[in-house]
Amino acid sequence: MWKNVLILLLASALTGLLFIHFTEKPQHSIASPPSAPPAQSQASPAPPQQTQTLPTPPDPAPAPPQPPKPPSHPIAVLLQEARANPALAGAAVGFSLLNSKGEVVLDENATTAFIPASSLKTLTTATALEILGPDFHFTTELKSTTPIQSGILKGDLILVGGGDPMLKLDDLKAMAAELKTRGLMRVTGGVRADTTFFPGSLYGDFWNWGDIGNGYGSGVAGLNLNHNRYVVAFTAGPEVGSPAQILGINLEVPGAIWNNEVTTGPEDSGDGAVIHGGEKTSEIFLRGTVPLGATKFKVQGAVPDPARFAAHHLRAILIAAGIQVGDHPGTAPATRSLLKHDSPPLLKIITSIHATSDNHETECVFRMLGIKAAKPSAEVILEHWKTRGLDFTGLRMVDGCGLARADFTRPLDLARLQFFAGTGPQGPAYKASLLAKDGLIWKGGAMSGIRTFTGYAQSKSGEEYCYALMINHYTDGAVVSELSQAVMDAMMEQ
Numbered sequence: 001m002w003k004n005v006l007i008l009l010l011a012s013a014l015t016g017l018l019f020i021h022f023t024e025k026p027q028h029s030i031a032s033p034p035s036a037p038p039a040q041s042q043a044s045p046a047p048p049q050q051t052q053t054l055p056t057p058p059d060p061a062p063a064p065p066q067p068p069k070p071p072s073h074p075i076a077v078l079l080q081e082a083r084a085n086p087a088l089a090g091a092a093v094g095f096s097l098l099n100s101k102g103e104v105v106l107d108e109n110a111t112t113a114f115i116p117a118s119s120l121k122t123l124t125t126a127t128a129l130e131i132l133g134p135d136f137h138f139t140t141e142l143k144s145t146t147p148i149q150s151g152i153l154k155g156d157l158i159l160v161g162g163g164d165p166m167l168k169l170d171d172l173k174a175m176a177a178e179l180k181t182r183g184l185m186r187v188t189g190g191v192r193a194d195t196t197f198f199p200g201s202l203y204g205d206f207w208n209w210g211d212i213g214n215g216y217g218s219g220v221a222g223l224n225l226n227h228n229r230y231v232v233a234f235t236a237g238p239e240v241g242s243p244a245q246i247l248g249i250n251l252e253v254p255g256a257i258w259n260n261e262v263t264t265g266p267e268d269s270g271d272g273a274v275i276h277g278g279e280k281t282s283e284i285f286l287r288g289t290v291p292l293g294a295t296k297f298k299v300q301g302a303v304p305d306p307a308r309f310a311a312h313h314l315r316a317i318l319i320a321a322g323i324q325v326g327d328h329p330g331t332a333p334a335t336r337s338l339l340k341h342d343s344p345p346l347l348k349i350i351t352s353i354h355a356t357s358d359n360h361e362t363e364c365v366f367r368m369l370g371i372k373a374a375k376p377s378a379e380v381i382l383e384h385w386k387t388r389g390l391d392f393t394g395l396r397m398v399d400g401c402g403l404a405r406a407d408f409t410r411p412l413d414l415a416r417l418q419f420f421a422g423t424g425p426q427g428p429a430y431k432a433s434l435l436a437k438d439g440l441i442w443k444g445g446a447m448s449g450i451r452t453f454t455g456y457a458q459s460k461s462g463e464e465y466c467y468a469l470m471i472n473h474y475t476d477g478a479v480v481s482e483l484s485q486a487v488m489d490a491m492m493e494q
Helices: 002-024 074-083 117-131 169-181 306-320 346-356 359-373 377-387 411-422 427-433 477-492
Strands: 092-098 104-108 139-144 157-160 191-194 229-235 245-249 257-260 263-265 272-276 283-291 297-302 336-342 435-437 440-447 450-458 464-472
Touching (some): 074 092, 074 104, 074 477, 092 411, 117 359, 117 411, 117 427, 117 440, 117 450, 157 306, 169 306, 191 306, 245 257, 346 359, 346 427, 359 377, 411 427, 411 464, 440 477, 450 477, 464 477
Parallel strands (some): 263 283
Antiparallel strands (some): 092 104, 092 464, 139 157, 139 336, 229 245, 229 297, 272 283, 435 440, 440 450, 450 464
């Protein structure tokens, strides 16, 4: 019994010693060195403690590069493929697509400014419809310096322009017939034309020298007869390189001296003729080529002096109507209003602009916006759309028609213009004035190395989208045409 008690006491004592030993022992971190050995005597200092530094763990390995996610929108796929096409190397492509709420559905380089060419016309036409109204008319007036007495006007007739881009020879013939009905038999002075309604140059400051002598670049004056254009007809020579001959000119251009340097080009080479003229110039140079085999190839030219041109033809029309007209007009101011002629309503002019992309018609509308507001036309346009909630970024508008390569705007803003115009007070009229086919409504633009489209697309789902596709600086027109068509098709397939 005593033996068992003794064993139990010894075990308890041993357990207590072990507890004391482990609870008094210092605890060390992983980075701490082991404890120094116990001192040999109290007089001996403990050796310095050494610090162990673990190596810094390496940075985690970078994640392997992830391939870009393929575009999900079918148009984005088309544009990605276009960027990889060697035929479009160096070309700039921008596209913006908005849904029926004006929200961006697809934005591909849409905030970069592009040269718009004739797509810029929509900015002029949409603004004019909202500011001037679809029933606005340009007015041309026939005045005299003295009253008509006993069938004789002892003075001059003055044709005063009001910026009408649609004035035709037939309109002057109607004026002559009315004067004849009123008993006018003779004008002792002559006929003058007043073109000062639009001040400044006939041409945009940034129009190219190669444009301003041709019909598509005809000058813009306060008085414009027959779009200030004439037509010259050529017959090709017997072989490529041989001179082409002038067959005739449809309207006399008074004072013009013709320098014909046009030659014969390959068969089916199309219109390679270029006309060089200029404001009030007397010499007109005809250069370039017409295709082999052409017997009556017509080319449009720009009248260099619209005032002289209009006065000349009005005088000839009056004489043809049986009214004698002198050829020595004076300088006295007009004091009598005899007749007024109104243009077609603005909506009809804008419909013509969208159908033919006529630069002359557009510029007359553009300049009228400035005349009415007594400030630069581009400023009028920017201020108007800002009040409607559209603030253009990166817009440069040096003309209203897009003939100048100094014009530029962003695809996003061009698409947004369509949204604001289409949902605005003249939305139905504006949309109806554009070209339309199979659910696609558009206005296009094209110059050398430039192709653009803007408008509306009706998708299979029934939603209407606004869009702008702009392609600049390309060399292969066929590839651009294919891309444009593919984008249009894809919009309507949504």
